[in-house]
Structures are given as structure tokens and as C-alpha cells.
Amino acid sequence: MMNDDVTAYIEKAEPWQAEVCTSLREMVHRTVPGVEEAIQYGKPHFLRDGRHMAVIHVAKAKVSFMVFDAAGVEAVPGQLRSLGNGDRKAADIREGGQADCEFLADVLRRVSGVNRPAGE
Template sequence: MNNDVSAYIDATLPWQNTVCTALRATVHSTLPEAGETLQYGKPHFTADGRNLAVLHVAATKVSFMVFDAADVEPVPGLLRSLGSGDRKVVDFREGASVDPTFIADLLRRTAGRD
């Protein structure tokens, strides 16, 4: 666990902390080789020299973005595309919970572990 990533998560609101902690745990249980780093002020999860996912906390949501997701279809109301579609995002708002099965599947697919 990276201390800078822990500090980022610790500085969030309680509901955001719960979401970020669950996402972090899901990343590490799904991809044990994943490392953590703070890039551009946000926690990034990496492996084999490439970014796998990033957390972004805003005032009203927590976003979890995965990279290399061009082959993953968006899911209306759950998983949206960014840019050219190579990145996909799940947004969590207060009261939402993390579905670790969905996140783990998403991570395995985008990391080439499916």
C-alpha cells in the first residue's frame, strides 16, 4: 500500500472513503501484482509499467476509471465511455456501494486476465 494513496483516501468524506477503500481492496484482490502510485494528484493502480485504473474523488462522486477498455461495452447508467472509448468509468454517488464482482470482472477484462 502506498502512503500517498492512503493519505488521498483518508482525506475524503466518510462515504467516499468507504467507496475508495472497497475499490482499492477489489483491485488488489483481483490483480495482486498491481502497484499503487499518486500520479497527477490521483491514485493510480499499475502493473507491468502501465496504468490499469485510477480513482478520482470529486465533491459529489467517486469515479473509477479503467484503461485499455475499448473492447468493453458501456453499460447505460453504470459504465460510461470517455474520449475514444479506450477508457471507461464507473461513478459512485453517496449511498452507492461497490459491486466487487462487476469491478473485478472489469479489471480482469481490461488487464487482459479474462
């Protein structure tokens, strides 16, 4: 279910960032059945069964998409970086770039236990 506060967060971003955020948001909803949205710590978080799955963060020169509970997912140089002790992974999208939603959906499926491709 879409959350109006998340929509407002996205609408305040620069146009290119809003486009990236919208793509990521739609990908999360296609990938994780029953996902819920909430603004927490000032950023859009995606939760399932009360568990944090992912977060979008708009910064000055990028949009970051972070996935939680991703210790079992390998970092991919230039595509997915480790944060903290490696239990979180993040992808950074800069102006002129696009989110690799297929790749990120696969990461999200792996950490959420969803075993079906997006759109099926």
C-alpha cells in the same frame, strides 16, 4: 503493495467516499496480481508492469473509478460510461450508493488479461 500517499488521499475524503475508495482499492488488489499504487496527476493510480490499469478520483459529489485500455468493454448505461474515444471506461458512485466491485473486477480482469475470479 499499499502506498502511503494513496492511503492519505483516501483518508482526506468524506467518510462515505473513503469507504467507497477503500472498497475499490481492495478489489483492485484482489483482482490484479502484482498491482502497484502511485499518486499521479494528484490521484491514486494502479499499475501493473508499468502500465496504467485504473484510477480513483474523488470529486465533490461522487467517486469515479476509471479503467484504461477498455475499448473492448461495452459501456453499460447507468453503470459504466465511455470516456474519450472509448478506450477508457468509468463508473461513478454517489453518496448512498456502493461500488459494484464484482462487476468492476470483471471489467478489470478483462482489460488486464487476468483470467481468474477475485479471491481465487
